Amino acid sequence: MHVAQVRDWSEGPRYVTVDDPPAPSEDQIQLRVLAAGLHQIVRSRASGQHYSAGSLPHIVGIDCVGRDVATGKLYYCVNMQPGFGSFAELITVPKRVVHPLPEGVDPLSFAASVNPAMSSWLALTQRTSDLPKNYTVLILGATSASGRLAVPAAKALGAGKVIGVARNEASLAKIDGLDEFIVQKDAITDTDFSQLDCDVVLDYVYGDLALHVLSTLNVRRPLQYIAIGGLSRKEVAIPPALLRSRDITIRGCRAALSPGRLYKRKSRASCPLWRDGTCRALTVCP
Numbered sequence: 653m654h655v656a657q658v659r660d661w662s663e664g665p666r667y668v669t670v671d672d673p674p675a676p677s678e679d680q681i682q683l684r685v686l687a688a689g690l691h692q693i694v695r696s697r698a699s700g701q702h703y704s705a706g707s708l709p710h711i712v713g714i715d716c717v718g719r720d721v722a723t724g725k726l727y728y729c730v731n732m733q734p735g736f737g738s739f740a741e742l743i744t745v746p747k748r749v750v751h752p753l754p755e756g757v758d759p760l761s762f763a764a765s766v767n768p769a770m771s772s773w774l775a776l777t778q779r780t781s782d783l784p785k786n787y788t789v790l791i792l793g794a795t796s797a798s799g800r801l802a803v804p805a806a807k808a809l810g811a812g813k814v815i816g817v818a819r820n821e822a823s824l825a826k827i828d829g830l831d832e833f834i835v836q837k838d839a840i841t842d843t844d845f846s847q848l849d850c851d852v853v854l855d856y857v858y859g860d861l862a863l864h865v866l867s868t869l870n871v872r873r874p875l876q877y878i879a880i881g882g883l884s885r886k887e888v889a890i891p892p893a894l895l896r897s898r899d900i901t902i903r904g905c906r907a908a909l910s911p912g913r914l915y916k917r918k919s920r921a922s923c924p925l926w927r928d929g930t931c932r933a934l935t936v937c938p
């Protein structure tokens with residue numbers, strides 16, 4: 653079969669022929685892959701830069717939609733174990749990393765959407781506590797796929813107001829459901845957040861933007877900041893005086909929970925992506 657495989661981090665992935673995976677044992681399932689997501693994390697792992705990239709050779713991809721070779725049933729699979737890659741014609745994986753999907757789900761849209769959609773849902777359901785009624789969410793990097801999907805997720809999870817921050821005004825203006833937006837200036841410190849108070853920051857950018865937001869927001873109530881992405885590709889140091897002077901809780905969140913753990917959670921019913929088995933917020937480019 654064919655896979656996308658990295659043999660040298662500096663060269664990137666190649667389309668290569670490898671042996672078919674072994675037949676599944678009783679605890680495993682073999683899927684024929686229909687669609688696999690080219691998420692930011694997938695690119696980062698394929699270049700050896702992500703903490704979970706593992707060793708070489710590396711097969712690209714962390715998730716996919718595929719059909720059980722034995723029964724023809726449709727499944728979603730997510731797996732970040734070393735040695736696994738979803739950019740393959742066939743995969744043999746433990747049953748605990750797959751979840752059945754209803755027929756009719758568009759494999760391309762679903763595979764593209766799960767990782768970005770789950771990021772905000774998990775952050776809000778697993779990494780916040782005691783949010784007030786009709787809380788306010790500030791999304792940094794709102795024009796990213798994850799940022800756009802965070803808007804309906806936050807609304808479905810009880811947010812009364814969602815504010816987006818991004819560089820591109822035209823793209824921000826097109827995001828459905830945003831109550832307000834702030835355009836990030838070229839010099840980030842020129843962007844004015846001093847009139848803004850919120851309960852939660854969902855951060856897909858990090859770097860100077862995160863530091864500027866945390867330093868200048870008009871924080872009048874407890875602020876829960878969740879680091880989800882690093883689009884700025886920059887690290888910053890948070891001065892301890894900032895932490896002492898404001899009531900800020902800082903946490904991080906990653907999306908790649910196994911389906912088994914995910915589906916057992918009671919709050920799953922509130923996740924817009926899983927409720928109807930598809931997500932229309934992303935444009936899919938096969």
Ligand SMILES: NC(=O)c1ccc[n+]([C@@H]2O[C@H](COP(=O)([O-])OP(=O)(O)OC[C@H]3O[C@@H](n4cnc5c(N)ncnc54)[C@H](OP(=O)(O)O)[C@@H]3O)[C@@H](O)[C@H]2O)c1
Pocket residue numbers: 691692693767768770771793795796797798799818819820823856857880881882883884885905906907908
């Ligand atoms: N932890 C998790 O669970 C999880 C899950 C999914 C994604 N992520 C992370 O979240 C981030 C977003 O992922 P994604 O797949 O949604 O991204 P994406 O759709 O590929 O987002 C790309 C967009 O981000 C904006 N952007 C890029 N660099 C930026 C910068 N320096 N400052 C502000 N905006 C910038 C650009 O929008 P404009 O051109 O409009 O400026 C760009 O079009 C990534 O870091 C990803 O690794 C984390």
